[in-house]
Amino acid sequence: MLMYHKVGEPVATRADRFLNVPTPSFRRQMRLLARLGFRAVTFGDLADGLAGRAELPAKPVCITFDDGYSGVATQAAPALRELGWPATIFAPTAHVGRRNDWDAANGKPVLPLLGWDELRALQGDGWEVAGHTRTHPRLADLPDEQALEEMRAGREELEERLSATVRTFCYPYGSANVRTPELAKEAGFVAACTTHSGWADAAQDPFLLPRVKVASRDDAWGLCYRLFIRPKLG
Numbered sequence: 162m163l164m165y166h167k168v169g170e171p172v173a174t175r176a177d178r179f180l181n182v183p184t185p186s187f188r189r190q191m192r193l194l195a196r197l198g199f200r201a202v203t204f205g206d207l208a209d210g211l212a213g214r215a216e217l218p219a220k221p222v223c224i225t226f227d228d229g230y231s232g233v234a235t236q237a238a239p240a241l242r243e244l245g246w247p248a249t250i251f252a253p254t255a256h257v258g259r260r261n262d263w264d265a266a267n268g269k270p271v272l273p274l275l276g277w278d279e280l281r282a283l284q285g286d287g288w289e290v291a292g293h294t295r296t297h298p299r300l301a302d303l304p305d306e307q308a309l310e311e312m313r314a315g316r317e318e319l320e321e322r323l324s325a326t327v328r329t330f331c332y333p334y335g336s337a338n339v340r341t342p343e344l345a346k347e348a349g350f351v352a353a354c355t356t357h358s359g360w361a362d363a364a365q366d367p368f369l370l371p372r373v374k375v376a377s378r379d380d381a382w383g384l385c386y387r388l389f390i391r392p393k394l395g
């Protein structure tokens with residue numbers, strides 16, 4: 162699983178580079194993966210494959226975008242469309258069509274997020290729109306009932322707005338305490354991913370799947386390093 166946030170968003174200050182991969186880098190990364198024999202699957206497909214409910218391609222890659230920044234549709238989607246590849250977006254429902262206001266307090270850039278129509282268009286291309294709560298809270302810090310409600314309400318609103326079954330989830334900020342994975346299951350999800358680094362496999366808890374983070378300075382070689390070399394360095 163690859164973790165992306167922003168692709169091709171404007172860069173004026175150093176803070177703007179945070180989790181913001183330039184469009185040409187993203188395109189080269191996708192082409193490299195295709196040349197290496199990888200095939201993209203959605204998180205739902207990956208979860209089914211890992212659980213033995215469905216077949217996976219020999220080298221599956223699950224491309225994920227947290228939060229649903231508008232550059233995902235304008236900058237990342239064209240490169241994926243060339244390959245016929247789907248991706249997965251984690252959308253906090255209270256912010257759809259608005260901005261990532263939760264980042265304002267920590268000095269991160271506040272950018273436009275995709276609206277419902279744009280999410281539906283990506284869904285039409287085979288993309289999966291998956292759970293990321295309603296308001297993007299740190300779930301580990303919330304009382305269980307509130308955390309459950311954030312996850313469940315986010316899932317239900319996505320299902321209603323997108324007329325789709327929503328089965329996968331991503332913890333905002335990667336924030337989860339020992340009970341959060343169980344709450345995600347109770348909220349109706351079959352799998353969830355974190356911000357922990359590593360390759361996801363069938364031996365792991367499906368509610369704590371790691372991802373490989375791709376940073377703004379990573380070009381195709383950087384992605385190779387993160388995928389194949391860094392994990393071996395331990």
Ligand SMILES: [Zn+2]
Nearest residue numbers: 227228333334
């Ligand atoms: Zn997020």
